[in-house]
Amino acid sequence: MLPVDSVLAHADRHFEESVSRLCDLLRIPSVSTDPAYAGEVRRAAEWMRAELAGLGFEATIRDTPMHPMVVAHHPGPGGDGPHLLYYGHYDVQPPEPLELWTSPPFEPAIVEAERGRRVVARGAVDDKGQVMTFLEAFRAWVAVHGTLPVRVTVLLEGEEETGSPSLVPFLKANREELKADVCVITDTNAWDIDTPAVTTRLRGMLYTEVTLHGPSRDLHSGLYGGMVLNPINALARLLGGLHDADGRVQVPGFYDGIEDPSAEELAMWRGLGFDEAAFLGGVGLATPMGEAGRMALERLWSRPTADINGIWGGYTGEGSKTVIAAQASAKVSFRLVAGQEPMAVLDGFRRFLEERKPADARIELRHFGASPAYRVEPGSRFLRAALDGMGDVFDRPAVLVGSGGSIPVATYVRKELGYDSLLVGFGLEDDRIHSPNEKFELRCLHNGIRSHVAMLGRFAALGG
Structure with missing residues (x-):
């Protein structure tokens, strides 16, 4: 197996370059809900395609009735190792109300805050910053070893913020090309800035x-x-x-x-130490609601x-x-x-x-x-590998969490492509997604890159 430590060291040494590339992407106002931004959405797709091509992927733009998909394939080192599909989206929500931003939404600002530096911009965490965690991990692997340790396909869409109207037809039409063993989705949160997490439950709608x-x-x-x-x-x-x-x-x-x-x-x-009073207090409330006799995270x-x-x-x-x-x-x-x-x-x-x-x-x-709701079976070998990979770079084990929200793409992948997803994200609950002053802690960006580097090594160790 290709060594991982040298890849982690490379990612660390070149982290500021990773931040700079993220800022370049954030400057593109790829607002998918407003037809006036259609050209910018395509520009973001072209930016992603070019980055993937530069890493040795066969990368293409695929038109849909609305905004384009980016599909890219990397053969990895050959052999019978696993094949992974990485999913993300490059479109963003509208930035309004503009007057509530502390800096222009498409001029990323690096600011000091209580957890260190953060980048403030529309799309910082949802989902451009999260997509860049695995792209930068790919970059580090290619820089050190000249290849990725496994076969990888990347699917990036430009309509997630509009409800993904083209996604299911695209999956159906390209089922053979998008075959893989598991899908990695990076559009969720860590438990906290020090504790990585894999989301194993999503509620349906x-x-x-x-x-x-x-x-x-x-x-x-x-x-x-x-x-x-x-x-x-x-x-x-x-x-x-x-x-x-x-x-x-x-x-x-x-x-x-x-x-x-x-x-x-x-x-x-129960062991996560969730503070229900603080959770409610953050929105000006004090009295829990919901089903009697159920603990807070169970209800959520x-x-x-x-x-x-x-x-x-x-x-x-x-x-x-x-x-x-x-x-x-x-x-x-x-x-x-x-x-x-x-x-x-x-x-x-x-x-x-x-x-x-x-x-x-x-x-x-x-x-x-x-x-429908989505649930990952705890016995999955890919889930185990992801947990082990994050354990390699954090000083504490990753935890299994749920989410009260919905990420329909996981259900679509299972139904249309026939395999499960790993929901591994590095956002935080206070990242202000869809709100003014959306941000991504640079520590979370760094943790995400390092985690994806290590997870790729763990996936390769699984063999075919």
Whole structure:
């Protein structure tokens, strides 16, 4: 096996050059949601393609109906070693509101802070900085040994921040080319700046809109009040019954098939020292919510939720208007966990609404998308290798964590390409992703590069 220590030393010596290259990438305003930036999105794709080509990859730009994909292949040293697919995205969120930034969002600023230096810019951590952790690891391997220790394919998309509309069709159309043994996704967080983590659980998502229709038109509340169905009252009352007094969701069949975390997982979560009071205090709250009898990280990572994300109807303008609205609407989302089927939850929610609607009401339920939860099996040899690799460069072992959010690409890779993913990231919870003054600690960038160097060595040691 090719030695790793010399690669780590090279990455350390050339870290400032890595920072400079990240800043070059951050200067490209690759905002995928705004058509005005389409040229800049393509420029970022070309930048990534050129960097990969310079490292010996066969790298190409692949057009889609929206923004391009970057696909690159490196043969590695040959032989029967594993083949890895690395995924990331080079597009970013819009920077607005601009007035809240302490420096221009596409002019990366290196500033001193409580944890040392950090880079502040849109895309610093989501996901340009994280992508650069593995690109710079590739660079160090090639510089020292002239090759990568394993066969590698890279897939970078430019539509992640717009919901990845082209990704599934692209995976389907290029299934043979994208064959690999495992996918490495670097778009998650470490547990803290000193403790690396692999995310083994992601919650899925079901998003809906409910409209309760009542009278055939808006009505004068004096002439009709007390005599007719008020859709706003009715919808508020109906959705108010989504949870019981213990925080359990009342949708029929909601908890069917849920796979609880193992005793070992629960023990590890308890040992993480999560400070629920500080977590709540950071957003101005003090009282925990959710299912009674479940610890905080269990509620956040392995239990499903139902949340009203918006509600409207009638008159909401300045001043008063005494009207009984003809209809009322709400956005309702569900975060799903392993074992739940999104369409079964949708059917259950429809039953919940129909069984509780008042007389004369008509319910309209729209569905805006769904993705199942994702879970990595703890026995995976690639997971073990990733944990060992991070253990080689940190002074403490990596931990297995969950995430309350969703990263649909992991599910897409499993469904369309037929293999699992490793979710290894180096962000922190205070990195302000999607917000003004997004940042990436340079210590996290360095840790990420070193970790990917070491993980590549551990993957190579697995053999075929």
